[in-house]
Amino acid sequence: MMDIRLYMLQRISALIMAPLTLGHIAVMIYAIQGGLSADEILGRTQGSVFWFLFYGSFVAAVSIHAAIGLRVIVSEWLGLRGMVLTVFGWAVFLVLLAMGAQAVLAVTQT
Amino acid sequence: MKATPDTLTVSVWRGAESGGSFESFEVPNFESQTILDIVAWIQQNSDPTLTYRYACRVGMCGSCAMMVNGVPRWTCRTHVQKVVQDNRVEIAPLRNLPVIKDLATDMDPFFDKWIAAEGLHHPTKSRHDPIEQINPESAARVEAASGIECINCSVCYAACDTVANNPDYLGPAALQRAWTVYNDSKDAGRQQVLDAVSGVGGCHNCHSQGSCAVHCPNDLNPMKAIAGLKRATATSFFRKGSRT
The missing domain is CATH 3.10.20.30 (Beta-grasp domain)
Structure with missing residues (x-):
């Protein structure tokens, strides 16, 4: 069920996620210095093309990476195969992408 | 009693x-x-x-x-x-x-997967050509030699949880054989091997749990061979992409 195409997609999405995760953690540590407020966060992210691209690519990479991983788990543990498995993989991808995109837009739109 | x-x-x-x-x-x-x-x-x-x-x-x-x-x-x-x-x-x-x-x-599924993984010889020469000299110290030969003592006993195949959960998976023995063939300078089927181990049951299904290496009675390490196939197929994937 895991061919070279899915394998490479999962590895490349992991490579994208790794620096973004470190960046996310670094910003979290920076942001909580001297207290944390919604205004402070939104002041940084709203209208920012940089943060839109930062978290937008994060969400895209996570959606791809997690969908492939969950696809393997349900296939091996629940025996899902064929079209059902394909639909499951795409459904996880689209749900994660939609939820993530909603969150990114919510904090970057002005 | x-x-x-x-x-x-x-x-x-x-x-x-x-x-x-x-x-x-x-x-x-x-x-x-x-x-x-x-x-x-x-x-x-x-x-x-x-x-x-x-x-x-x-x-x-x-x-x-x-x-x-x-x-x-x-x-x-x-x-x-x-x-x-x-x-x-x-x-x-x-x-x-x-x-x-x-x-x-019934060992048929086990041996069928050896063939499916292209774990067979693809000749470069005919019987009329002189015998090719092989340097036993060369890196590729050392890799090939590391898996050559496999006796096809299927112990690794029986030990593998990925085989148990995914009937399509070619399994450690077949993939180790494919890696041996891939590293054999006398073999003409390198790309055939990479294509054969890149499909839905191929080397990328391995979770590197290592039961194959733990239980192999000849102390071989199929997990390491599979890691080699993953590296070789990934390199080949980018080369193919750059050609198109």
């Missing part, structure tokens, strides 16, 4: 693919005997209908592998003293393969 120090209680799986159960036998507890010895003793002295497979008895042919106390082992080289627990031994057919009868499994 209760086991005494003079005898062992041996549970042997009896039946076919459709079903079966363990049957208990009392076997002489000799000081030095192998699991294959006690299976043969049962067949010769207790129940001549017991079915099992063996050939060389010296760990070369790969015929006699079975599950011993739940662990896949080559039975001809497994001493009873090493595995006996409370004077009891449980012997069952190899995991992950269909059972023909009793302890004999």
